[in-house]
Amino acid sequence: MNSTHPDILALITTLKMAGITTIILMLIGTPLAWFLAKMKSRGKVFIEALVALPLVLPPTVLGFYLLLLFSPQYLPGQIWQETTGQQLAFSFSAIVIGSVLYSLPFVVQPLQKAFEQLGDDLLEAAAMLGASAFDRFFTIVLPITKASFITAASLGFAHTVGEFGVVLMIGGNIPGETRVLSIALFDHVEAFDYAQAHIISISLVVSSLVLLSLIYLLNRPNKSRPTKKNQTKSKRLS
Amino acid sequence: MADLSINVRVEHDDFHLSINEKISLTGITGVFGHSGSGKSTLLKVIAGLEKHAQGKLVINDLLESDILLDSEAKIFIASQQRNIGLVFQNSRLFPHLSVEENLRYGQKRKKNIERNKPLDFTEIVALTKLDNLLSKSVAQLSGGEQQRVALARALLAEPRLLLLDEPLSALDDKNKSLMLTLLAKVQKQLNLPMLYVSHSLAEIQQLANNLLVLSSGKVTHYGDIHQVIHQLTTNNEILHQTSLSLTVKEHLAEYGLTSLALGDQQILMSLNQQIESDANTNTNVRCIIAASDISVTLHEPSESSIVNHLQGTITSFEPCQSQVLLTVNCSGQDFFVNITAWSAQRLSLIVDQKVFIQFKANSVRTLR
Structure with missing residues (x-):
């Protein structure tokens, strides 16, 4: 590990953090987005606001509260230490948990919107043809909202790569553990x-641009499909 | 004989449905009502798409009773396990699948594998005339084609009961008539019980053997289609009309007429290509004659352009505002006739009087 360039090490840490965060986000974000899309009670607004909070809050605020919670003085940090034998604050696990919370709206919002647009019509039709809820999700929901899943995962990943405040507050700056690219850049x-700062910055700009272009490219053909369908529908009704 | 025993309540803020009825599951049962009468809600309850339904819903077969809903015993069978098909008003085809993949979706998941011999895919495709559309994407289909795919898709899942929720309402007249013919044919060939919901009595009259009428969430009539329409007419609940089911005697192609048998008399109607193409005589034709299209004479008119004149007896005389609703029995069939009170007085019509009723061939209406 010592032979690796510290910035390469930071890159590997960043990719590992963003990758694991994205996987966890998809697993948590999908049911949460589904629940919000189908929820009709007034409590929905509150949960939506809670999910959207990281969009407006300074990351350092989130980082500050998480730092407190993760420390052994508080129950969550205590439980973690008792079960794993390690301190949660200033660990790799801490920055993954922080990233999950911080990037949650970027995954939940596009998925929720896609599920709301999909509606219940096709799902009811599939149920009447004998498809179970699980079956309906994989044969109807997933293929039709595929583009939104790709968007959600990419945005979650890209946003996690770009985060700084939360990681700095709860991760510190431990090489190979919590020292990610944005923090390495700050150090330089x-x-x-x-010179070194330029290398990191320019590669982040270019890779983010490439990733975002790919998202928009993938979204293009699928976005035109529902409109085409709506056109034929309105033609038929008129 | 299979039947569906319904004893359910649905309570929403602004709407209550309360039904206690046993529906015979043979042929096609029409469910008629105005919007807001609860007909679509009833269909949703049977389909399992209405989660707030209370009460009991049981399908009784020859051999067994199958409970679909029993809120007291906390039984609620999910839609996908009910083995009931539903064709929606909007066809609800899956946009990411081709026509063939849409058709196979239900077939792959069908529930009654052990019960019957499986339906042949190509047979259903041929019946619904979808042979040339299988590889197409759903977005390329016309409205009529979409509804045919939706029907075939529901049939291939081999349901024990098929629900149809206003399946023709988005179609134009030509496609409506094609779809009606198709539904009648499907029902005959597959012997599949159907529940047909519509706000159009004319549509239901073309297909159904039984009619259930809903109003404000309650059943007001249930019984044989012609009898219920008869009742609705005498209760002044619908436009006065006579609903008939008659056998084709012969087609008079050179005159553009079809002759229908009524006892020893005959009724002439405009020749209809759909009916003519059924080829075999003995075909049954469902038709409606509005009471306002029929007039009464005391003697058989010999010099009239009106082709239909039937001899009959007045069996009932009901003054209704400035009009009179007569019931005239001709060869065992009751005809409703609307005439002005002035004419009734001038001809001094009374019950048990022998009269002739007359109407044009064009006033014998059928949707096909």
Whole structure:
């Protein structure tokens, strides 16, 4: 590990954090988005606001509260330490948990919107043809909202790569554990090593641009499909 | 004989449905009512798509009773386990699948594998005339084609009961008539019980053997189609009309007429290609004659362009505002006749009087 360049190590840590975070986000975000899309009670607004909170809150606020919760003085940190034998604050697990909360709206919102647009019509039709809820999800929901799943995962991943405040507060700056690219960049700037800072910055700009272009490219053909269907529908009704 | 015993309540803020009825599951049962009468809600309850239904819903077969809903015993069978098909008003085809994949969706998941011999895919495709559309995407289909795919898709899942919720309402007249013919043919060939919901009595009259009438969430009539329409007419609940089921005697192609048998008399109607193409005589034709299209004379008119004149006896005389609703029995069939009170007085019509009723061939209406 010592032979690796510290910035390469930071890159590997970043990709590992973003990758694991994205997987967890998809597993948590999908049912949460489904629940919100189907929910009709007034409590829905509150949960939606809670999910959207990281969009407006300074990341350092979230990081501050998480730092407190993760420390052994508080119950969550205590339970973690008792079950794993390690401290939660300033660990890789801590920055993954922080990232999951911080990037949650980027995954939940596109999925929720897609599920709302899909509606109940096709799902009812599938149920009447004998498909169970699980079956309906994989044969109707997933293929039709595929583009939104790709968007959600990509946005969640990209946003996690770009985060700084939360990681700094709860992860610190431990090479190979919590030192991610954005923090490495901050270190280089503080040390006036602008050449190295440029390398990290430019590669983040280029890779983010490529990723976002891919998302928009993937979304294009699928976005035109529902409109085409609506056109034929309105033609038929008129 | 299979039947569906319904004893359910649905309570929403602004709407109550309360039904206690046993429906015979033979042929096609029409469910008629105005919008807001609860007919679609009833269909949803049977389909299992209405989660707030209370009460009991049981399908009784020759051998067994199958409980679909029993809120007291906390039994609620999910839609996908009821083995009931539903054709919606909007066809609800899956946009990411081709026509053939849509058709196979239900077939792959069918429940009654052990019960019957399986339906032949190509047979259903041929019946619904979808042979040339199998590889197409759903977005390329016309409205009529979409509804045919929806029907075939429901049939291939081999349900024990098929529900149809206003399946023709989005179609134009030509496609409506094609679809009606198709539904009648499907029902005959597959012997599949159907529940047909519509706000159009004319549509139901074309297909159904039995009619259930709903109003404000309650059943007001249930019985044989012609009898219920007869009742609705005498109760002034619908436009006065005579609903008939008659056998084709012969087609008079050169005159553009079809002759229908009524006892020893005959009724002439405009020749209809759908009915003519059924080829075999002995075909049954469902038709409606509006009471306002029939007039009464005391003597048989010999010099009239009106082709239909039937001899009959007045069996009932009901003044109704400035009009009179007469019931005239001709060869055992009751005809409703609307005439003005003035004419009734001028001809001094009374019950048990022998009269002739007359109407044009064009006033014998059928949707096909």
